[in-house]
Amino acid sequence: ETKIPGYSTGDPTSFAYPTARQRWPVILTQIIDDAYRSVSHCDDAEKSAEGKRIVEELAKLKYEVQHDRALAPIRDDGNEDVAIYNNQLEQLGNPTWLNVPWLYSECYMFRRVNTSFSLSTHWKNYDVFARQKIKTFRSSRPAVLELAARYKDLVGQLRASKDKKLDEEAEKILFMEMCEICLWGNATDLSLLTNLTYEDIQKLQGSEARKTAEKNILVNDLAAAYDLLLAAKKDGPKKERRVDIVLDNAGFELYVDLILAGYLLSAGLATTVVLHPKSIPWFVSDVVPADFGALLSAIAGPRHFYETPSEEDLLQDKTPEPLTDAEADELSFLFQEWSGFHGQGQLVLRPNRVWTYPGSYWRLPHEAPDLVEDLKESELVIFKGDLNYRKLVGDASWDPTTAFTEAIGPLGPGSGLNILALRTCKGDVVVGLKPGEDEKLRQTEGGGGDSGARKWAWNGKWAVVSFSKGS
Numbered sequence: 001e002t003k004i005p006g007y008s009t010g011d012p013t014s015f016a017y018p019t020a021r022q023r024w025p026v027i028l029t030q031i032i033d034d035a036y037r038s039v040s041h042c043d044d045a046e047k048s049a050e051g052k053r054i055v056e057e058l059a060k061l062k063y064e065v066q067h068d069r070a071l072a073p074i075r076d077d078g079n080e081d082v083a084i085y086n087n088q089l090e091q092l093g094n095p096t097w098l099n100v101p102w103l104y105s106e107c108y109m110f111r112r113v114n115t116s117f118s119l120s121t122h123w124k125n126y127d128v129f130a131r132q133k134i135k136t137f138r139s140s141r142p143a144v145l146e147l148a149a150r151y152k153d154l155v156g157q158l159r160a161s162k163d164k165k166l167d168e169e170a171e172k173i174l175f176m177e178m179c180e181i182c183l184w185g186n187a188t189d190l191s192l193l194t195n196l197t198y199e200d201i202q203k204l205q206g207s208e209a210r211k212t213a214e215k216n217i218l219v220n221d222l223a224a225a226y227d228l229l230l231a232a233k234k235d236g237p238k239k240e241r242r243v244d245i246v247l248d249n250a251g252f253e254l255y256v257d258l259i260l261a262g263y264l265l266s267a268g269l270a271t272t273v274v275l276h277p278k279s280i281p282w283f284v285s286d287v288v289p290a291d292f293g294a295l296l297s298a299i300a301g302p303r304h305f306y307e308t309p310s311e312e313d314l315l316q317d318k319t320p321e322p323l324t325d326a327e328a329d330e331l332s333f334l335f336q337e338w339s340g341f342h343g344q345g346q347l348v349l350r351p352n353r354v355w356t357y358p359g360s361y362w363r364l365p366h367e368a369p370d371l372v373e374d375l376k377e378s379e380l381v382i383f384k385g386d387l388n389y390r391k392l393v394g395d396a397s398w399d400p401t402t403a404f405t406e407a408i409g410p411l412g413p414g415s416g417l418n419i420l421a422l423r424t425c426k427g428d429v430v431v432g433l434k435p436g437e438d439e440k441l442r443q444t445e446g447g448g449g450d451s452g453a454r455k456w457a458w459n460g461k462w463a464v465v466s467f468s469k470g471s
């Protein structure tokens with residue numbers, strides 16, 4: 001555990017404060033609405049009755065959050081993490097919702113929601129966010145199609161130039177661009193959707209947007225990560241070289257993660273990519289294994305996916321624009337590439353309950369030694385997104401000029417783990433900045449000024465890409 005105090009929902013200058021008071025009630029309302037909708041479409045009497053009890057439980061949870069009640073122990077649903085959650089809760093001295101460490105309480109909230117389903121008979125594996133996740137993916141169609149075209153073209157070029165010596169500088173630029181696509185895919189998670197419109201999201205996703213956003217990457221260690229992968233390739237071109245991606249959100253972000261994974265395999269920068277999804281529905285949009293299947297089946301039948309009118313389309317009497325033959329073809333190409341890699345065991349999905357524990361990753365060496373051992377086998381472990389970053393640095397109020405390698409504590413140098421964090425900033429904590437940079441950003445419009453709040457870091461507009469070498 002870090003010695004530095006963490007952010008709390010009781011601190012008016014922290015993003016935790018409006019998160020607990022405004023964003024969580026919205027998220028819980030969406031959860032209740034979705035569950036209610038499924039219950040009302042259900043014709044099995046027993047299942048429907050149980051569903052109604054679940055909806056009541058969730059409404060009670062929302063009431064407790066809004067009325068600052070104490071966090072109750074997680075009920076035992078037979079999973080290994082119950083004790084971890086409840087021990088930590090006890091150590092925190094049985095806090096209430098509006099004055100509790102942010103990282104713990106937000107994880108706890110999603111775990112609590114999960115118990116309502118996991119303890120049921122008919123709704124055990126129900127994903128209360130599935131509808132939302134696939135719907136948002138569908139609405140990111142322009143960026144999905146743009147990237148599919150670019151990807152097909154690129155893989156074609158890589159294949160044509162095989163055996164020829166590629167210009168290393170060009171390769172490096174390509175690697176950086178792929179990673180940047182993958183980075184900005186994180187700017188649009190659904191938990192922030194409570195303040196963004198779909199139009200905003202589309203603006204964030206196109207390639208023009210990416211170019212202008214490059215100056216918003218405050219720390220960019222991509223070159224170091226590339227050098228490492230290139231050195232490994234030269235060292236043992238025939239040896240197994242693994243890259244891991246600790247996933248964040250489903251939909252568009254998972255799509256760009258797969259673009260990066262496919263690129264790494266096609267370019268020979270890795271021979272295997274291991275993807276780490278969550279085991280339970282998490283932070284609204286995080287990937288669970290079923291989302292991977294849903295994404296693949298969407299692009300396997302792209303016409304069916306994009307051309308079947310959605311409920312909204314029907315309500316507004318709209319017919320979706322048909323795909324052009326080229327577009328359908330480019331998506332099919334992606335599907336063949338990815339399912340090919342998957343079938344060959346080069347693209348592997350490896351869920352682990354550890355990713356939905358409540359604590360920071362400072363605890364991994366003693367809470368999950370096997371996982372840490374496994375990750376040491378990897379050339380590079382890429383952590384996607386805001387929550388993973390908060391967990392890496394313990395969600396502590398570090399001085400923003402602290403080195404990333406220091407802020408990740410036991411996972412830093414000497415750990416044997418090569419870590420790359422790709423994070424758009426949606427919270428308070430940030431490290432690795434140049435002296436004076438935070439102060440300057442606070443003086444920008446909406447940056448927080450002299451309020452004591454680091455508001456510039458709340459909305460996904462700025463990003464940090466930080467690397468730590470394990471040896």
Ligand code: F6P
Binds near residue numbers: 191
């Ligand atoms: O405010 C931070 C937040 O919205 C939290 O809900 C969570 O830490 C995170 O951002 C979700 O973002 P990501 O999907 O990038 O982890």
Ligand code: MG
Binds near residue numbers: 283285385
């Ligand atoms: Mg997420």
